[in-house]
Amino acid sequence: MPKVDRRIRKSQEAIKSAVTELMAEKNFDEITLQDISDKADVSRGTIYLHYEDKYDLLDKLIDGHMNELSEICQSVSDLDWKESIIPWFTYLEHNYLFFSTMLASKGATQFRNRLVEYLSEDFKEEVHLSQARKSGLSEDVILQYVVMSYVGVVEWWLKNEMPHSPEVMSEQLGALIKMNLG
Structure with a gap:
């Protein structure tokens, strides 16, 4: 993979940060490219050099984080x-x-859907191998239960401004998942 020029990387990071900050203030549908341009302190042309439109920008931003989570x-x-x-x-x-x-954003429901889809794929093998399926429960039901519970806990944790450390969350969520998957 070719190395990205430092100025390009800096512009892309400013643009991504700007759209995230703006989404914390207002609905994604209300955000304009000019808003992003002003917040990132780059020209609209610079945004168009890297992204087709604000939807492409959001998709690439989500893709980047999903790829990081996948690597983890x-x-x-x-x-x-x-x-x-x-x-x-x-x-x-x-x-x-x-x-x-x-x-939290109404304009970013696609992110939650992508997270659910990703976790469903990630947990599918664990559910398939779990003891819970031996009890006669449907693997699909178990998978939905585990994934939606996991997403719900993550949402709760973020919404409440991370009241517990990652270590505490890991310990508690790990115990709950293990209890449900056997």
Whole structure:
């Protein structure tokens, strides 16, 4: 992969930060490219050099974070539930504004859907191998229960301004998942 010029990377980061900050203030549909341009202190032309429109910008912003979460999951795949969740919550903590904005914004329901879809894929194997399915429960129902519970806990944690450390969240969520998946 070619190395990205420092000025380009700086402009892209300013644009991404600007759209996240603006979404914390108002609905995504109300945000204009001029708003993003002003907040990022770049020209609209600079935005168009990197993104087709504000929807492409949002998609790429979401893709970037989903890719990071995926890399975290792959790097901790050999750890137990409790230990594997700490890096996830640490990443959420470091990117609090983005995730809290995405999960709270009416204009970003696609993010929540993408998160649910991602977690469904990630947890599918665990549910398939779980003891819970031996009890006669549907794997689809178990998967939905675990994924929606996980997303709900993440939303609660962010909405309440992270009242517990990533380690505490990992310990508690890991215990709950293990209890449900056997």
